[in-house]
Amino acid sequence: MKTNDLIIQTTTKVVFFIIFLFSIHIFFAGHYAPGGGFVGGLLMSSAIILLLLAFDLKTVKEMLPVNYTVVTAIGLLTSLATAAGSIFFNVPFFTHVYSDFNLPLLGVTSIHTAMFFDTGVYLVVVGVTMTIIQMIGGDE
Amino acid sequence: MINLLLFPVLIPFLFAAILLFFPKKVKAQRITVMIGLLLALTSTIALLIKVKSDGVQTLTLGSWAPPFGITMVSDMLSVLLVTSSLIIALFVVWYSFTSIGEDREKAFYYPAIMFMLTGVNGAFTTGDIFNMFVFFEVLLMSSYVLIVLGGEKGQLRESIKYILVNIVSSSLFVITVGYLYSVVGTLNMADISIKLAEIGQAGIITVIAVLFLIVFGIKGAIFPLFFWLPGSYAAPPMPILTLFGALLTKVGVYAIIRTYTLFFTTDIGFTHELLMIISIITIIAGCIGALAYFDVKQIIIYNIVIAVGVILFGASIMNENGMLGSMFYLIHDILIKGALFLLIGIVIKITGTSDLRKMGGLMKRYPTLAWSYLVAAFGLAGIPPLSGFLGKLLIVQGGIEDGHIWQSIFILASSLVVLLSVIRIFIYAFWGEEKVVQEISPKTYRHLLAPTICLVVITVLYGVGSEFVVPFMKDATTVLLDPAVYTDAVFKGVK
Numbered sequence: 001m002k003t004n005d006l007i008i009q010t011t012t013k014v015v016f017f018i019i020f021l022f023s024i025h026i027f028f029a030g031h032y033a034p035g036g037g038f039v040g041g042l043l044m045s046s047a048i049i050l051l052l053l054a055f056d057l058k059t060v061k062e063m064l065p066v067n068y069t070v071v072t073a074i075g076l077l078t079s080l081a082t083a084a085g086s087i088f089f090n091v092p093f094f095t096h097v098y099s100d101f102n103l104p105l106l107g108v109t110s111i112h113t114a115m116f117f118d119t120g121v122y123l124v125v126v127g128v129t130m131t132i133i134q135m136i137g138g139d140e
Numbered sequence: 141m142i143n144l145l146l147f148p149v150l151i152p153f154l155f156a157a158i159l160l161f162f163p164k165k166v167k168a169q170r171i172t173v174m175i176g177l178l179l180a181l182t183s184t185i186a187l188l189i190k191v192k193s194d195g196v197q198t199l200t201l202g203s204w205a206p207p208f209g210i211t212m213v214s215d216m217l218s219v220l221l222v223t224s225s226l227i228i229a230l231f232v233v234w235y236s237f238t239s240i241g242e243d244r245e246k247a248f249y250y251p252a253i254m255f256m257l258t259g260v261n262g263a264f265t266t267g268d269i270f271n272m273f274v275f276f277e278v279l280l281m282s283s284y285v286l287i288v289l290g291g292e293k294g295q296l297r298e299s300i301k302y303i304l305v306n307i308v309s310s311s312l313f314v315i316t317v318g319y320l321y322s323v324v325g326t327l328n329m330a331d332i333s334i335k336l337a338e339i340g341q342a343g344i345i346t347v348i349a350v351l352f353l354i355v356f357g358i359k360g361a362i363f364p365l366f367f368w369l370p371g372s373y374a375a376p377p378m379p380i381l382t383l384f385g386a387l388l389t390k391v392g393v394y395a396i397i398r399t400y401t402l403f404f405t406t407d408i409g410f411t412h413e414l415l416m417i418i419s420i421i422t423i424i425a426g427c428i429g430a431l432a433y434f435d436v437k438q439i440i441i442y443n444i445v446i447a448v449g450v451i452l453f454g455a456s457i458m459n460e461n462g463m464l465g466s467m468f469y470l471i472h473d474i475l476i477k478g479a480l481f482l483l484i485g486i487v488i489k490i491t492g493t494s495d496l497r498k499m500g501g502l503m504k505r506y507p508t509l510a511w512s513y514l515v516a517a518f519g520l521a522g523i524p525p526l527s528g529f530l531g532k533l534l535i536v537q538g539g540i541e542d543g544h545i546w547q548s549i550f551i552l553a554s555s556l557v558v559l560l561s562v563i564r565i566f567i568y569a570f571w572g573e574e575k576v577v578q579e580i581s582p583k584t585y586r587h588l589l590a591p592t593i594c595l596v597v598i599t600v601l602y603g604v605g606s607e608f609v610v611p612f613m614k615d616a617t618t619v620l621l622d623p624a625v626y627t628d629a630v631f632k633g634v635k
Contacts, residue, residue: 073158073161092200092201096202
């Protein structure tokens with residue numbers, strides 16, 4: 001018997017982007033307000049899990065053809081590279097720097113290397129959560 | 141290069157992350173993991189030379205001032221432990237190429253080993269008590285993966301026990317650190333040492349000391365808390381068992397020695413006496429286990445428990461000879477346990493069983509294996525030119541100097557039991573008439589034997605060249621007996 005998931009699927013298509021944008025917002029707000037890489041990553045994976053609930057595993061894999069183990073590895077490398085950059089300047093590991101940049105569209109923006117470290121955390125959290133969900137959900 | 145002391149932690153981490161990209165390409169995995177281990181070993185040897193010439197190396201992460209940032213401290217003890225852990229890992233990985241099987245290699249076996257090394261090396265190097273907890277978790281999580289990898293029935297059963305015990309002990313660790321933090325208000329180990337010395341003898345500090353003993357005692361398998369070890373260690377395949385047996389309990393032992401020489405030095409009468417009593421009972425329990433079994437794995441596993449007792453006995457005396465002996469014995473035990481586990485791994489592979497009574501007569505067909513086993517067994521028991529001798533001699537000497545005559549005689553007697561337990565393996569497995577053996581191709585045999593022999597040779601060199609090793613051990617002992625050396629190195633005149 002084929003059930004009709006029209007309402008949940010349509011709602012998901014809208015809500016997914018709202019959660020996704022909120023996760024990006026939380027991620028960028030982390031330095032001055034509650035939030036950061038960990039919560040942002042969890043929100044992002046919850047958005048993908050909503051997709052998994054509304055559609056099935058195979059469809060979501062086609063929508064987002066990502067190997068989440070690789071996402072985790074990229075996240076680890078990003079964080080490590082950010083922290084290890086200090087080695088090349090012969091200052092203690094994990095020394096962060098920041099500066100103001102004049103970016104197009106955004107204007108003068110203060111960019112701190114801690115943000116790149118948080119990007120790594122974000123990717124690792126998404127990668128690990130999605131690997132767990134896919135492993136338990138799939139039956140290959 | 142002020143970041144040199146982090147390289148033994150960072151390089152395994154970097155390579156573990158890289159290895160996650162191509163789990164199915166076995167050949168590439170093997171090459172990458174070997175490059176990573178060799179790089180890490182090179183950097184550690186550079187660090188060893190640096191610590192020898194310039195004294196204790198410290199670095200506070202993120203350019204923060206010492207008590208506020210996470211400090212990493214590399215003194216002689218930690219750098220020696222890091223070096224030996226990398227040596228063991230190198231040979232175990234080499235041995236795994238022929239023994240672990242492609243299925244496991246494709247299931248993130250090498251990344252797990254590299255992550256475990258990150259945790260082990262980090263726990264040895266850190267100078268921050270909460271950071272030590274984090275590194276403990278890093279190594280424990282990887283060990284959970286390694287113990288269950290392959291998913292055989294026994295592994296699944298034992299991994300549940302192992303994980304349960306370690307989760308309980310980890311939460312106890314957090315609670316204990318919480319207590320300590322509420323008393324001293326700092327997490328930096330050098331700062332804790334200074335603050336605790338100011339507070340002096342207070343009841344709560346002794347309670348925290350005993351709690352730490354319980355926490356690290358579960359990890360390091362001391363007397364009433366080693367119950368999980370024999371079952372859990374026997375479950376995974378041989379290379380993983382070697383890594384666990386050589387490294388994991390030693391991290392707990394290191395943590396006990398570190399906390400009991402750096403933090404809890406004010407009420408030695410109670411805490412160190414307790415440590416001594418427990419270490420003696422640990423030796424008794426280990427001896428009983430080592431004699432009771434006809435299973436080669438169990439015999440060597442109970443020998444780990446004996447060694448933990450001997451090392452902690454030496455450390456609990458708190459005089460120069462005892463501590464020096466402990467350092468010697470600690471490094472010796474890492475190397476010799478690695479060698480012994482690899483050797484009996486080959487024996488089990490040839491005979492197809494771990495039951496002693498079903499083996500026999502391997503001497504005729506595999507003489508090299510037999511002789512190297514005999515050398516390793518004598519090394520473990522402490523026959524003079526070999527590696528176990530000097531450590532135990534110094535521990536006994538330290539014990540007698542401090543007036544612990546009976547305990548010292550007891551340590552000597554335990555050597556006999558150790559010798560008996562390993563010689564029993566030799567008599568049953570290598571002598572006698574030949575029994576049914578599995579056909580093992582000469583090529584596989586050679587590939588398994590090569591790393592094992594190298595490790596045995598290293599232990600022999602460690603024993604024969606102990607004159608060369610003594611200055612290194614002396615440096616390690618100086619830091620342990622005088623916490624001021626450690627705290628001064630961390631604060632470098634800030635306080």
